[in-house]
Amino acid sequence: xxxxxxxxxxxxxxxxxxxxxxxxxxxxxxxxxxxxxxxxxxxxxxxxxxxxxxxxxxxxxxxxxxxxxxxxxxxxxxxxxxxxxxxxxxxxxxxxxxxxxxxxxxxxxxxxxxxxxxxxxxxxxxxxxxxxxxxxxxxxxxxxxxxxxxxxxxxxxxxxxxxxxxxxxxxxxxxxxxxxxxxxxxxxxxxxxxxxxxxxxxxxxxxxxxxxxxxxxxxxxxxxxxxxxxxxxxxxxxxxxxxxxxxxxxxxxxxxxxxxxxxxxxxxxxxxxxxxxxxxxxxxxxxxxxxxxxxxxxxxxxxxxxxxxxxxxxxxxxxxxxxxxxxxxxxxxxxxxxxxxxxxxxxxxxxxxxxxxxxxxxxxxxxxxxxxxxxxxxxxxxxxxxxxxxxxxxxxxxxxxxxxxxxxxxxx
Numbered sequence: 001x002x003x004x005x006x007x008x009x010x011x012x013x014x015x016x017x018x019x020x021x022x023x024x025x026x027x028x029x030x031x032x033x034x035x036x037x038x039x040x041x042x043x044x045x046x047x048x049x050x051x052x053x054x055x056x057x058x059x060x061x062x063x064x065x066x067x068x069x070x071x072x073x074x075x076x077x078x079x080x081x082x083x084x085x086x087x088x089x090x091x092x093x094x095x096x097x098x099x100x101x102x103x104x105x106x107x108x109x110x111x112x113x114x115x116x117x118x119x120x121x122x123x124x125x126x127x128x129x130x131x132x133x134x135x136x137x138x139x140x141x142x143x144x145x146x147x148x149x150x151x152x153x154x155x156x157x158x159x160x161x162x163x164x165x166x167x168x169x170x171x172x173x174x175x176x177x178x179x180x181x182x183x184x185x186x187x188x189x190x191x192x193x194x195x196x197x198x199x200x201x202x203x204x205x206x207x208x209x210x211x212x213x214x215x216x217x218x219x220x221x222x223x224x225x226x227x228x229x230x231x232x233x234x235x236x237x238x239x240x241x242x243x244x245x246x247x248x249x250x251x252x253x254x255x256x257x258x259x260x261x262x263x264x265x266x267x268x269x270x271x272x273x274x275x276x277x278x279x280x281x282x283x284x285x286x287x288x289x290x291x292x293x294x295x296x297x298x299x300x301x302x303x304x305x306x307x308x309x310x311x312x313x314x315x316x317x318x319x320x321x322x323x324x325x326x327x328x329x330x331x332x333x334x335x336x337x338x339x340x341x342x343x344x345x346x347x348x349x350x351x352x353x354x355x356x357x358x359x360x361x362x363x364x365x366x367x368x369x370x371x372x373x374x375x376x377x378x379x380x381x382x383x384x385x386x387x388x389x390x391x392x393x394x395x396x397x398x399x400x401x402x403x404x405x406x407x408x409x410x411x412x
């Protein structure tokens with residue numbers, strides 16, 4: 001039985017912690033809670049997941065499509081070729097179904113449960129990274145904020161989005177990069193891992209790609225600046241991380257281009273097929289609408305305010321103002337003033353990263369307004385959750401209700 005003295009040592013000083021147990025236990029709780037709330041959003045994005053289901057059903061009856069001799073790609077309502085059923089996740093599930101010789105509702109539920117568990121492990125990795133950096137009580141507050149995030153529940157189990165792949169580069173960057181700073185992990189290995197993660201994500205779909213690539217750089221920037229690295233070198237490390245992610249995307253694009261060209265029978269047809277979505281997702285002419293700066297501005301304003309959880313943006317601004325006033329008091333340690341500057345930079349950069357996808361892909365933003373909110377979790381909201389935990393414990397410390405926050409330490 002856990003005694004009070006043991007709990008205090010665990011909660012206030014990070015003593016006696018088994019991080020593997022914390023990771024596994026927290027991930028399991030996430031998974032159970034998300035699964036228990038699936039009744040709220042069981043049919044959410046069912047149209048997207050239907051592409052995966054159709055691919056599985058087709059694979060059971062006709063085999064996996066690899067060339068022009070196979071069945072033709074799905075057709076969208078506009079008559080264009082629709083290749084989402086050829087994503088890596090659909091291919092893996094199709095091959096699994098063929099190996100099993102059957103695929104029923106229980107198999108779907110098992111696949112959705114596995115996807116939910118993988119997202120739970122990914123989010124708990126981020127929570128553990130925060131707890132190791134700022135203390136267990138901050139990690140607990142982050143855990144609770146994520147636990148009750150309905151947008152994450154909506155995307156947790158979907159087999160089309162496989163959302164854990166969207167969050168995984170940021171979570172692992174947060175978890176691993178302190179070891180790069182301390183010299184215990186090679187930066188080359190770290191960058192190679194980020195590239196491979198973006199390769200896998202891109203093979204499953206290109207949505208939110210810019211936000212995911214930029215999210216890699218945010219922990220890199222924070223830990224480098226916190227360790228005293230100059231701005232020039234810190235930005236160079238960030239750029240290399242983004243470049244590694246972009247390289248993963250380029251490799252995935254080349255593989256997809258080869259696949260689509262084989263299905264359609266020629267390189268020219270393949271190039272036209274893969275470029276058509278890029279055009280309407282950036283320019284926004286999918287429905288034949290004329291390009292209008294005003295219409296794009298209206299749509300972007302709605303995304304930024306009505307669809308983007310703008311109250312969280314306001315919360316970040318108020319929190320930074322509160323922290324600024326707190327550290328402006330005479331006698332405040334230099335480390336606290338430095339922490340305020342670091343949080344200001346990291347929140348701003350993470351906010352810009354979240355905005356990047358719907359800024360660069362205006363077409364996607366215009367015609368997928370029902371899912372625009374999720375971009376703020378890549379990764380602004382997650383960074384904000386960490387900041388909220390830090391700010392709450394900082395204020396309680398100032399009021400004397402909590403002991404001092406453990407010194408930031410990158411020697412993990």
